[in-house]
Amino acid sequence: MKIHLPNGAHLRNITGFLSDIDASDTSSFELTMHPKWVFVHPAVLALTACAAALVTANGGAFSGVIPKIRSLNYPVRMGLFDYVKLPPPVEIIEHEEAGRFIPLTQIKSTDDLRKAIADLVPLLHAEKEVADPIKYVFSEMVRNVLEHSKSPVGAFVAAQYYAETKRIAIGIADAGIGILEHMRQYHDVKDSKEAITLALQPGITGTTSKIGGTEFNAGAGLFFTKSIASFSKNMFLLYSGDAAYRLMRTAENRPVKLNSVPTEDRHLFPTGLPFWPGTLVGIDINVTQGVEFSDLLNQIRGAYYLDVKRKKDFAHKIKFT
Amino acid sequence: MKTIAFLAIVGDFAEDKDVAASLREKEIRPAIAAGENVILDFAGVTLATQSFVHALISDLLRTQGETVLNNIEFKNCVPGVKGIVETVVQYSLETMGEEAEKKTSLK
Numbered sequence: 001m002k003i004h005l006p007n008g009a010h011l012r013n014i015t016g017f018l019s020d021i022d023a024s025d026t027s028s029f030e031l032t033m034h035p036k037w038v039f040v041h042p043a044v045l046a047l048t049a050c051a052a053a054l055v056t057a058n059g060g061a062f063s064g065v066i067p068k069i070r071s072l073n074y075p076v077r078m079g080l081f082d083y084v085k086l087p088p089p090v091e092i093i094e095h096e097e098a099g100r101f102i103p104l105t106q107i108k109s110t111d112d113l114r115k116a117i118a119d120l121v122p123l124l125h126a127e128k129e130v131a132d133p134i135k136y137v138f139s140e141m142v143r144n145v146l147e148h149s150k151s152p153v154g155a156f157v158a159a160q161y162y163a164e165t166k167r168i169a170i171g172i173a174d175a176g177i178g179i180l181e182h183m184r185q186y187h188d189v190k191d192s193k194e195a196i197t198l199a200l201q202p203g204i205t206g207t208t209s210k211i212g213g214t215e216f217n218a219g220a221g222l223f224f225t226k227s228i229a230s231f232s233k234n235m236f237l238l239y240s241g242d243a244a245y246r247l248m249r250t251a252e253n254r255p256v257k258l259n260s261v262p263t264e265d266r267h268l269f270p271t272g273l274p275f276w277p278g279t280l281v282g283i284d285i286n287v288t289q290g291v292e293f294s295d296l297l298n299q300i301r302g303a304y305y306l307d308v309k310r311k312k313d314f315a316h317k318i319k320f321t
Numbered sequence: 322m323k324t325i326a327f328l329a330i331v332g333d334f335a336e337d338k339d340v341a342a343s344l345r346e347k348e349i350r351p352a353i354a355a356g357e358n359v360i361l362d363f364a365g366v367t368l369a370t371q372s373f374v375h376a377l378i379s380d381l382l383r384t385q386g387e388t389v390l391n392n393i394e395f396k397n398c399v400p401g402v403k404g405i406v407e408t409v410v411q412y413s414l415e416t417m418g419e420e421a422e423k424k425t426s427l428k
Contacts, residue, residue: 132368135336140336140372143338203416212412212413212415212416213379215380216338217372218375218379220372221371221372224371292400292401294368294399294402295400300404304411312414314410317387319393319395320394320396320403
């Protein structure tokens with residue numbers, strides 16, 4: 001396993017980081033990084049920690065050169081070196097402002113997830129409009145991992161809130177079977193790009209061929225998560241196998257139009273990337289003053305369109321009191 | 322009349338779909354089968370995931386159709402929870418029956 005942390009890797013420019021991953025040998029771990037500056041998205045940290053945990057589980061050896069640079073304060077505080085078995089830079093003595101981030105957390109069971117969610121609010125010291133999206137995305141994406149991925153190291157999550165730009169950045173990584181293998185169980189898909197495209201469509205799940213899912217899985221978690229990013233006019237990443245779907249930002253002055261087919265959204269979808277055996281999800285959410293997370297969830301209802309013949313509005317039949 | 326008050330069971334964030342599925346099978350379905358109405362009381366719940374609400378009611382809707390809505394009351398839902406309930410009811414009833422079954426392929 002070889003991972004290189006560049007000077008910058010966020011959802012807008014993450015392809016460079018992904019292109020440098022070498023996950024072909026999980027018996028050893030080599031970490032390199034930019035010699036002067038490292039500033040990366042929580043998704044990058046989540047994948048790196050996940051890869052390190054996989055190598056640890058295999059009893060592998062760690063190597064790498066860690067420069068003594070001030071910007072490593074961030075990955076140290078996020079807990080990266082708890083998983084990467086290399087000594088952190090000795091110069092890290094200053095602490096970042098508390099209440100802005102959720103450090104890397106390994107989640108291997110639903111009990112771990114419950115605890116992580118319970119710990120999240122006091123860790124963040126943030127208002128509801130910041131905590132709610134993180135709780136929601138953690139829950140939906142980690143449950144996906146625990147139920148479907150067969151990841152031997154579970155899920156790795158991390159999040160950051162940038163108060164100045166009012167942006168939440170979240171990363172979730174696993175080292176499981178990946179989306180292609182999962183979707184192949186019930187769907188006719190030939191590669192990771194097709195599997196990711198299907199997985200992002202509402203009502204399609206790897207647990208049944210039926211549109212709308214089963215009693216336990218609706219096939220909606222990824223669509224909702226992508227939609228949350230879209231309605232907040234920010235970005236979403238789904239990387240698995242050799243393909244990485246990236247929802248691009250909607251311009252501030254343009255209305256959001258959400259499509260059930262992800263390739264009809266404004267997106268990038270490189271293939272032929274280094275093969276990642278599991279799945280990486282990255283999401284950025286803008287927190288708008290006065291706009292509650294529930295407003296975003298409400299908007300998704302209008303965009304939730306299933307490819308079925310019957311179309312009738314049932315909302316008026318629901319008894320709300 | 323049976324009332325299920327979620328705050329005491331799942332706290333203010335309703336996300337545990339295992340609990341939701343268990344409530345569906347052990348509380349809601351038997352009550353409706355016995356002719357009782359069920360109140361799903363979301364008082365104090367500030368956020369619910371789509372997966373939670375799906376596990377709670379989707380199978381009831383698919384197996385019993387829209388008439389089951391006559392027996393269920395959704396009480397004290399904040400706008401976000403209400404939106405999720407509406408979404409789950411809509412797609413569950415849309416996909417009832419065999420006409421929704423098809424083999425998906427992008428080829």
